[in-house]
Amino acid sequence: MAVLGKLLKNRRAGQAGLAWNAPNLAGENTLALSSPDFGDQETIPIVHAGRGLGGKDLSPALAWDAVPAGTAQLLLVIEDPDAPTAVPNNHGIALLDPSVTGLAQGGLDIESPAAGVRLLSAGSRRGYRGPAPRKGHGPHRYVFQLFALAEPLVVGAGSAVPDSAAPRDVLAAAGGVLARGRLDGFYERA
Numbered sequence: 001m002a003v004l005g006k007l008l009k010n011r012r013a014g015q016a017g018l019a020w021n022a023p024n025l026a027g028e029n030t031l032a033l034s035s036p037d038f039g040d041q042e043t044i045p046i047v048h049a050g051r052g053l054g055g056k057d058l059s060p061a062l063a064w065d066a067v068p069a070g071t072a073q074l075l076l077v078i079e080d081p082d083a084p085t086a087v088p089n090n091h092g093i094a095l096l097d098p099s100v101t102g103l104a105q106g107g108l109d110i111e112s113p114a115a116g117v118r119l120l121s122a123g124s125r126r127g128y129r130g131p132a133p134r135k136g137h138g139p140h141r142y143v144f145q146l147f148a149l150a151e152p153l154v155v156g157a158g159s160a161v162p163d164s165a166a167p168r169d170v171l172a173a174a175g176g177v178l179a180r181g182r183l184d185g186f187y188e189r190a
Contacts, residue, residue, distance in 0.1 A: 012081065013088045019077045020145050020182055024175040031064045033146050033181030037105065044142060044185040050132030053189060059092065059108035059128035060185075064101070064146055068178040071098040071148040075174055076108075077167075078122075082133070082140040090167045091142060092128040093120045095153060121164050131187035139188040150176035 019025055037060040038044050049055030067074065074096035083089040092108050097116035107114035110127030119126045133140040155165045155173045 013083050013085050015081045015088075015141075015143075017087045018079055018081055018143055018145070019147075019171050020143065020180070022171060025147055025171070025177055025180070027147065027177035027180040029068060029179035031067065031146055031148065031179045031181030033062065033064045033144060033183045035060045035062050035144075035183060035185075037061055038185050040183055040185075042185060044131055044187045048130050049187060050130040053130075053132055055130050057128060057130040058106050059103070059130075060144075061105045061107070062103045062144065062146075062183070064181055065179075066101070067098050067148045070150055071178055072152045073149045074098055074100065075147040075149055075153065075170075077145045077147070077171070078128070079143050079145070080131070080133075080140050081143065082138075084134070084137065087168075088143075090122045091130070093122050093167050093170060094118060095120065095161065098148070118161075119163070120161060120170055121166065123167055126163065133187065133189050135189045137189070139186045142185050142187060144183040144185070146181045147174065147177050148179040149174060150178050 046055050048060050076094045078092040079088040081088040095118045100116040108128035153161050155161045155169050
């Protein structure tokens, strides 16, 4: 496994593909997004890593500023732009009620999400998926992005977002961003 990671070391999806850089998710105002579990640009503790790496797939606690008046929904997106793929890997996507002001550890757990949290498909599954980079691939950035949306998100012809909607469809349908916040953490497989 370490050999494959080393062979792919220079292959990375890149930050340009992050939801943060999508024109429809741009916003002038910012939310201060933080975690008591790790600081911005700091290492994410192993407890939040994938089970296969000795972690618990426990989503970190998150906190943010009050959202602007008129916020209909919050969209939380967690992505890994250092994955050796064409686009960043999605590690979690959720819609939150605007009254939610933070998440406790485990708030993105598929079995018992926090009140006001609706977990959407992150590609291979719903809920939080902890860091699990390939051995030898180097450090990976995990970008937690929170968007305050002016209108409820609608994907496709329906009047709501199906839980199984592909992340790319959810992100493409989002817009009307009133404010946004970002928190970057790093994890490297030992």
